[in-house]
Amino acid sequence: MPVVADDGALTPADGRPLRVAVVGAGPAGIYTAEALVRRAPVPVTVDLIDRLPTPFGLVRHGIAPDHPKMRAIRDTLHRALDDPGVRFVGNVEIGTDVSLEDLRAHVDAVVYTYGAALDRPLSIEGEQLTGSLAATDLVAWYCGHPDADRVRVETALAGVRRAVVVGVGNVALDVARVLCRAPQELEPTDMPQHVLDTLAATAVEEVTVLGRRGPVQATFTTKELDELGELAEATVLVDPADLPGEDEPPPPDRLVARNVDVLRQYSANTAGPGRARLTLRFYRRPVRILGTDRVTGVEVERTAVDDEGRAVGTGETEVLPADLVVRSVGYRGEGLPGLPVDPRTGTVPNDDGRVLRDGTPSVGEYVAGWIKRGPTGVVGTNKHDARETVAALLADAEAGVIGPHGDRDDLVHTLQTRGAEPVLLEDWRAIDAAEVALGATRGRARTTLHEREALLAAVRAAAVR
Known part of the structure; x- marks a missing residue:
């Protein structure tokens, strides 16, 4: 276990750093790694493991590519990867390349930060039709995720003129x-x-966004809402009847009040000729997706918000013609092989970041990010969340619950001897350079390589130069 020196600082008992594996190289994982190497009173080394050959998680594969300022946050995250105490280990899948049990044998502690990638279904009739997609599928496709189902998404988009989100x-x-x-x-x-x-080739004429409750309960941010008004060839429309009355007091929440102000501005718009229509409709919920082989429409029901803030149906229905339905009603996490997940919340049971197994803290196992708290907050929320988990881990190290007990084989060496192909930081730089070079051929700053084999080919090509 660590020992306390005369000056009160913790030092490893066997002379080597505390070794921690962080599973998931998105913002939560990178913030966790950064906090570990910068805040620990003992030397710490971190293996930042991801199943993809690339870091940054949802910053790379979740933030829409037409948000360059938001996506630029990866420049900030990259600084943490450059820390000598952090080693990026990509292209490694837990349960395939290394078991959870085996991983824990190589390190002194593991922090799971791999997010919540599964979508929540609507569970209504017709959801299985061609043209019905989860937002996770569409986002993965347009962000160039290696696992995106191109055939399914592009088939769904073929000939689309009207979409419902x-x-x-x-x-x-x-x-x-x-x-x-x-x-x-x-x-x-x-x-x-x-x-x-x-x-x-997808000449969309109309997109309708449905909210089952009112604008006061919507969870989008004002920045996102404002950006809709900047579209070059689309007009945002809102029915004034869906908004709070002008004589009603403003919502007490400032963010909500700003959202309502923007929506009121949109409610004065009228659809112009030759422009797409983006309509925000509140107090509506889908009850059935229509079609035989593919989507032809959506039956929606008018709702009201009850005293407890729940959307309740009124029985009043209408049909919206549509060729595409995209559901974006939340994310949920799943367990890694050997790691428990609460099926109700889609999170790993934990106490301040300490993983609970059968209600008891599991020594040396921690969580941070969405798999810890659920899919809430913005990218920056993960920084505070990571610090809370790291504080728990370091408290356990100080108490002697975890520590650098004995020698451990190097994880990367073990993976390589088993035939795996881990991608390290220099390999990622080769991928980065290849994407920049590809973008330059088309007059762009970067073009995302979307196939895993293409990503690995860039690594191999750099290795032989």
């Missing part, structure tokens, strides 16, 4: 905005070329 969070607005973008607006982004080509 279910949900009123930031991801729903991202989807609506991307669908309404003119080709010239998307051309400068780092979207893969096949994405740009497909969207350019």
